[in-house]
Amino acid sequence: TLKIIEENAFYNCDKLEDITLPENLKTIENGAFQNCKSLTEIKLPNALETIGDYAFSCCENLESVNLPESLKTIGSSAFYQTHIEKVSIPENVVAIGDVAFAYNDWLESVEIKKSANCGKNIFLSCKRLTDVKLGDTMTAIPDGMFALCTSLEDVKLPSKLKTIGAEAFSNTDICKVTIPSTVTKIGQKAFYNTNLEQLVLPEGITKIEQETFSIHYLKKVYIPASVKSIDAAAFEHCSHLTDIYYGGSEAAWDNIQIKSSGNKNLAAIKEADGIHYNSASASMSLLSLF
Numbered sequence: 001t002l003k004i005i006e007e008n009a010f011y012n013c014d015k016l017e018d019i020t021l022p023e024n025l026k027t028i029e030n031g032a033f034q035n036c037k038s039l040t041e042i043k044l045p046n047a048l049e050t051i052g053d054y055a056f057s058c059c060e061n062l063e064s065v066n067l068p069e070s071l072k073t074i075g076s077s078a079f080y081q082t083h084i085e086k087v088s089i090p091e092n093v094v095a096i097g098d099v100a101f102a103y104n105d106w107l108e109s110v111e112i113k114k115s116a117n118c119g120k121n122i123f124l125s126c127k128r129l130t131d132v133k134l135g136d137t138m139t140a141i142p143d144g145m146f147a148l149c150t151s152l153e154d155v156k157l158p159s160k161l162k163t164i165g166a167e168a169f170s171n172t173d174i175c176k177v178t179i180p181s182t183v184t185k186i187g188q189k190a191f192y193n194t195n196l197e198q199l200v201l202p203e204g205i206t207k208i209e210q211e212t213f214s215i216h217y218l219k220k221v222y223i224p225a226s227v228k229s230i231d232a233a234a235f236e237h238c239s240h241l242t243d244i245y246y247g248g249s250e251a252a253w254d255n256i257q258i259k260s261s262g263n264k265n266l267a268a269i270k271e272a273d274g275i276h277y278n279s280a281s282a283s284m285s286l287l288s289l290f
Contacts, residue, residue: 005032007052014038021045028055030075037061044068051078053097058082063106067093074100076119082106089113091135096122118142120165127151134158141168143187148172153195157183164190166209186212188231197240200281201227203247208234211262216240222281225252233262244269245279253277 002022007029010016014037025045030052033039041064042056048068053075056062062082067074069090076097079087083106089096091114098119101107109131110123121144123129129149134141138158143165146152152172157164161180166187169177175195179186184204189211191199196215200222201208210231213221218238225248235241244266246253253275258266269275 003027005029007031008034010036012036021048023047026050028052030054031057034058041065044071046070049073051075053077054080056082076100077102079104085109087111089116098122099124101126112138115139118145120144121147124148136160139163141165143167144170146172163187166190167192169194188212189214191215207231210234211236214238214262219243220245222279223247224281227256229257230259230263230266232259234259235266236262238265241265241269242272242274244275245281246275246277247279247281248277250275250277 001024003024004027008031010033011031012035016036017038023045024047026047027050031054033056034054035058037060039059040061044066046068047070049070050073054077057077057080059082062084065084067090069092071090072092072094074096077099079101080099081103084104085106086109087101088111093116095117096119099121102121102124104126106128107126108128111133112135114135115137120142123146124144125148127150130151132155136158139160140163144167147167147170149172153175157180159180161183163185167189170189170192173195179202181202183202188209192211192214194215195217197217198220201224203224203226205224206226206228208227208230211233214233214236216237217240219240220243222245
């Protein structure tokens with residue numbers, strides 16, 4: 001019984017519309033169905049464990065695919081530039097490669113049931129994506145995971161989350177987010193150019209990285225006393241930012257290493273008495289909105 005479809009087996013078969021895969025199939029190797037432009041649907045067998053790099057990449061009319069519970073690995077660019085509308089990552093998946101589902105203008109719904117070793121930019125530029133469900137066991141959101149998903153307005157972050165990667169939500173329409181208290185690192189440009197108006201940073205954060213919160217609409221932010229440094233342009237373009245609620249004293253604020261480039265507005269807010277010292281995050285009335 002056939003258990004492996006070899007690399008590039010049906011590469012560029014642009015007339016292929018339908019295929020039945022054997023029930024005992026374990027592996028679809030790299031590029032096996034890449035560029036099969038007429039393929040609209042594929043039923044993956046329940047024994048399948050591995051989908052290789054570029055396996056279904058550029059199958060531009062592929063609208064539906066079932067990912068079986070047996071699946072363990074999804075390769076880089078495996079479903080890059082398809083027309084799949086819904087993705088549910090099974091619990092047994094342990095690895096998802098870079099840009100696995102990226103540049104899919106039809107993808108609307110994503111569910112990742114359990115923590116996996118995720119690559120970069122998995123859902124990059126999925127412009128219709130509005131519904132995201134992330135399993136509570138996820139501890140990291142990788143770099144660029146939802147960058148340029150311009151219809152994404154809201155996401156519930158997992159309760160055990162520890163890190164948010166660089167550009168994870170950059171250039172999305174996110175207008176509200178609750179960052180769990182377990183988060184200790186937020187990467188560069190993680191929320192760059194979003195629609196956030198209010199933001200509470202968790203107590204474990206020690207560094208605010210470059211351009212992380214360069215958000216035009218941001219009005220209020222809570223910064224915990226644990227923050228020791230603020231990188232260049234961390235709050236650049238925040239022309240509406242008027243209030244900073246800070247967990248420490250004025251002396252502690254003055255000891256934060258703030259890079260002046262792109263952060264002149266922070267000095268202006270301090271000059272206007274817009275920094276509220278010794279604040280608790282609960283002192284921000286916006287919390288009720290989260």
